[in-house]
Amino acid sequence: MDFDLYQFHEGIKKDGVLFCYSGPISQATVEGIGVTLRLNMEIAEAGGYTTQNVFLVFVEQMQNILNYSEEWLTSELDADKELRKGILVISQAEGYFHVYCGNRILNKDMDVFRNRIESVRLLGKEELKALYKERRKGEREPGSKGAGLGLIDMARRSGKPMEYQFTKIDDTYSFFSIRVSVEDRT
Numbered sequence: 001m002d003f004d005l006y007q008f009h010e011g012i013k014k015d016g017v018l019f020c021y022s023g024p025i026s027q028a029t030v031e032g033i034g035v036t037l038r039l040n041m042e043i044a045e046a047g048g049y050t051t052q053n054v055f056l057v058f059v060e061q062m063q064n065i066l067n068y069s070e071e072w073l074t075s076e077l078d079a080d081k082e083l084r085k086g087i088l089v090i091s092q093a094e095g096y097f098h099v100y101c102g103n104r105i106l107n108k109d110m111d112v113f114r115n116r117i118e119s120v121r122l123l124g125k126e127e128l129k130a131l132y133k134e135r136r137k138g139e140r141e142p143g144s145k146g147a148g149l150g151l152i153d154m155a156r157r158s159g160k161p162m163e164y165q166f167t168k169i170d171d172t173y174s175f176f177s178i179r180v181s182v183e184d185r186t
Contacts, residue, residue: 034055037058096183098182104175135148160181162179
């Protein structure tokens with residue numbers, strides 16, 4: 001990396017980045033970032049409704065890293081504890097707060113991720129509400145580490161369809177990126 005952090009800082013400022021984190025993630029990391037995020041949202045003068053939606057999308061994105069990232073570190077303090085790695089970026093532009101999240105996944109899981117996102121991505125508010133209620137009562141999807149409510153909830157809070165992509169790293173891994181845009185209703 002070029003050591004000119006000033007240029008990096010100016011670039012992310014220009015792009016409306018309010019928060020950026022890359023590295024190992026634990027539940028304590030999520031909690032600490034959550035506190036910082038709420039303060040940043042106050043500084044950005046976001047209303048309570050918008051702040052709550054951005055915060056809930058942030059939590060879901062971080063949970064996805066904790067549950068699905070295929071890149072991790074083993075804690076030196078606790079050999080049984082793995083810290084999953086990923087990146088989270090929150091920006092503000094064009095009337096939206098954009099919550100970006102990315103992490104390494106197995107290539108063999110790409111279709112599962114794609115199908116789950118596509119199953120909710122273009123649904124309307126009422127369809128998402130009905131699907132959310134249905135899933136709350138149902139069983140977990142095979143291979144899922146949750147009830148599948150996270151994607152539905154993010155789609156419900158998003159002001160436009162979620163965007164995602166897979167970047168192939170090698171024959172085993174790809175990098176999964178997702179963006180959820182929450183309308184700024186202030």
